[in-house]
Amino acid sequence: MLRRIILQIIDFFYQPFARVMPRQTFRYLACGGGNTAMDILLYFICYNFVLQKEMIHLPFIDISAHIAALFMSMAVTFPTGFLLSKYVVFSDSNLRGRVQLFRYFLLVGICILLNYFLMKLFVDRLHFYPTIGKIFTTALVVIFSYLTQKKFTFKVKQQSPG
Structure with a gap:
């Protein structure tokens, strides 16, 4: 059901672009763009508010906040990017x-x-x-x-x- 809703929204906005690109390409750009925007937002939140720009001190390594935030945001956007690609773009x-x-x-x-x-x-x-x-x-x-x-x-x- 969620797949159908996402496709209806994306395909509604596809109409003006129908002459310049295939539907699958538009779906890829929409899903990838949305996932990238979410990645940037999550990165910003993790870096500034969760980690508060502070280093992470683990037993064997110290990780800078900007790298830790990268991994934190990717923990969400990797699976969402895969699922969007699998079920929406390349189904x-x-x-x-x-x-x-x-x-x-x-x-x-x-x-x-x-x-x-x-x-x-x-x-x-x-x-x-x-x-x-x-x-x-x-x-x-x-x-x-x-x-x-x-x-x-x-x-x-x-x-x-x-």
Whole structure:
């Protein structure tokens, strides 16, 4: 039922974009954008109010508040991103759920590394202003993520005739 409500809302807003992009792409952008906004909000709340910008002292390691907040927000947005991708965006995939989850986990890890290395490239090597570098990085990572999810993580296996 929740899936149906989410799809009705997204598809209502899809109409003006129908001529410029496929429905699945719009659903991906809507779900990914919503999940990203939630990630930023959770990060802000965790960093400023839960952790109060203070280091976390564990028995064998100290973790800075900005890194701890990153993990805290990802603890929520990783599963919501997976569930939105699985049930809203790429619901026609016939791969097993655990295969999808493992592939999604790999993809998120690759996207984190891509973000890091592309920011280093654009800002440190090419001397882009950081915000401009982040815009280019985000655009490239979103394109990579969409194509990877569509063709790998949530692909539709062809059924053998039979």
